[in-house]
Amino acid sequence: MSTTSARQPVPGTTIFDGEQARKGYALNKMCYSFNDAANRKAFVADEDGYCAKYGLNALQREAIRHRNVLELIEAGGNAYYLAKFAGIFGLDMQDIGAQQTGLTKEQFKAKLLAARG
Known part of the structure; x- marks a missing residue:
């Protein structure tokens, strides 16, 4: 019996796994450095x-230049480290979520509130 399970991809989603972690090491290390003012x-x-x-x-570098979270994730970025990058520009996790879903920040906030039921 195999101890590994096949993960089903979610369309439009980049899974942050070991491969992505290796791919994004430099990017995530840089973003982590932004903990320091x-x-x-x-x-x-x-x-x-x-x-x-x-x-x-x-x-x-191109993804950084574009300030595009989806490009940064595709380039190996981890959302938690990318939040440090986004913070430089006054953006928060709701801004990132809005970008990821193609919504405005206000639409994204409304979607979150509606999901709470």
Whole structure:
């Protein structure tokens, strides 16, 4: 009997697994650095230099430039680390959720409230 189970993909969803973790290591490490205010300031002052310091690849760099959460996730980003990146621009998890679902933030908030029943 196999101890592994086949996971069924959810259409439009990138599963954050070991492969994605390896793929996004540099991106997530950079985003984790944003826990420190000095690092957030350094990123804003020299975005290209800061990304180069962490070794982001072209796909990750493009996703950073676009400020697009779905691209960042596809590039190996983990939502928890990406929240640190989004915070630099005054965005919160509801902004990220709205981007992921294609809704405005207000529509996303209403959807969350409606789901509470």
